[in-house]
Amino acid sequence: MLPGMARADDPVTVSKAENGLLIYSIMAEYNWRPLLHGFQALYPWIKVNCLDMGPSEVFERYYAETSVNRPSADIIVSSAPDAWMRFAAKGGIGAHVSREEASLPAWSRPMPGLYTLSADPMVMIYNKLLLKPEQYPDGLNRLAALAAENPLKFRKRVTTYDAAAHALAYAVHWAAITSGRPGGWDLMQRLSPAVRVESGGAAMMEKVTTGEYLVGFNVSAVTVWPQMATKGRSEIVDWTLDKDGTVLVPRGMAVTAGSRSPASARLMLDYLLSHDGQVAAAQGGLMPYRSDVRPDEVPYLTYDGLVRRLGGEDRIVHVGYDPTMLDHYQDFIARWNATFKARR
Missing domain, CATH: 3.40.190.10 (Periplasmic binding protein-like II)
Structure with a gap:
């Protein structure tokens, strides 16, 4: 040629x-x-x-x-x-x-x-005007402890994606819970009195900003980062990685x-x-x-x-392409709903 x-x-x-x-x-x-x-x-x-x-x-x-x-x-x-x-x-x-x-x-x-x-990392977001600096979360285990210490303050004021809402949410929570990083079902059970689930990251970001929620966890950084540039947002909301185990999608x-x-x-x-x-x-x-x-x-x-x-890379929880994710979907969602959606 x-x-x-x-x-x-x-x-x-x-x-x-x-x-x-x-x-x-x-x-x-x-x-x-x-x-x-x-x-x-x-x-x-x-x-x-x-x-x-x-x-x-x-x-x-x-x-x-x-x-x-x-x-x-x-x-x-x-x-x-x-x-x-x-x-x-x-x-x-x-x-x-x-x-x-x-x-x-x-x-x-x-x-x-x-x-x-x-x-895309999943991050924690929090309203820094409604929390004392010593209450700013840096991981889910710390958040669970804070919620246990302040049950009235945190009741239903923590949010995350609903694993039953869509495939992304399911994959995120499947990876975190089955890996045990930052914790498994025991940690979810400890958090459950404080948690109300949402289907979308934009809604979580807005509701943390207005104070309806104090904290959101496992929220996509792709939603959070651009919205942090909104005028006045950074004066109210901040974000952090989960030091116990950051989920990567x-x-x-x-x-x-x-x-x-x-x-x-x-x-x-x-x-x-x-x-x-x-x-x-x-x-x-x-x-x-x-x-x-x-x-x-x-x-x-x-x-x-x-x-x-x-x-360290050992603090990253990779969402992989695990066939068991398909096999155990119904059981996982049933347990998820029992943990976070049962009337309390």
């Missing part, structure tokens, strides 16, 4: 004949904005349409559309390990080996074709087997995994995990920065 000539199967060449890119994700427009800016500077001819949905909805819509041979997502992005395992078992993940794979940690590429856009992504623009999709996925893509993801409020992303390139934390702040 002569210099300057492109191969017929070169993804850049093929992408120019494709009809744009459709992405189903659990990300808001402000999360995507810096990513799309960077991608379209490289590939300005690829029109990208990103739809923001729920962690399970992205898959359900894909199933419904492809079952009647309608165009559907070229890329799916979701923090729902259980749904990803079902999707893979149904042959939904398209074949792709990223050119960035050698630069990625093993935990971020759990199965062929499935990669990780970002690694992989934001999985893959080119779909049914993609009608597979070359464009592969270019996008490789960009998202690149150093520049990871920096752009951080600018959109996500946490990059490549080791070559420097702290001075991002507004919040990197994975390496998270490890340093916690004092």
Whole structure:
């Protein structure tokens, strides 16, 4: 092949004949904005349409559309390990080996074709105007002790995601409770008189700000960090990592087997995994995990920065792709509901 000539199967060449890119994700427009800016500077001819949905909805819509041979997502992005395992078992993940794979940690590429856009920590948030400085939580065990010492003050004024509400919430609590870090069902039982569950992070953030809740735990940092920039918020609310065990959720992504623009999709996925893509993801409020992303390139934390702040990787609870998560769903949710939703 002569210099300057492109191969017929070169993804850049093929992408120019494709009809744009459709992405189903659990990300808001402000999360995507810096990513799309960077991608379209490289590939300005690829029109990208990103739809923001729920962690399970992205898959359900894909199933419904492809079952009647309608165009559907070229890329799916979701923090729902259980749904990803079902999707893979149904042959939904398209074949792709990223050119960035050698630069990625093993935990971020759990199965062929499935990669990780970002690694999102779950954090604790608290209203610092309604708590004394010595009551600021730094972990769930400390929070449980505070609630036991001050039962009237804390009763139903602690919140977290409802594990029964959606796949992300289930995955977060499954990982934390089954790993025993920061604690298992015994810790949940101790916390239960203080806890009222919610379905979304934005609602938790708002209700901690207004004082309806004093503390939220296992709240996605992707929700918290951008909202901390809201005028006056940081004077009322602060956030911290759980020193007893910070849950880390992989934001999985893959080119779909049914993609009608597979070359464009592969270019996008490789960009998202690149150093520049990871920096752009951080600018959109996500946490990059490549080791070559420097702290001075991002507004919040990197994975390496998270490890340093916690004092070791052993304090991270990785949400993995564990098949037993699927097998024990009903039993787990039944126990969850009995713990947090039984009338007291």
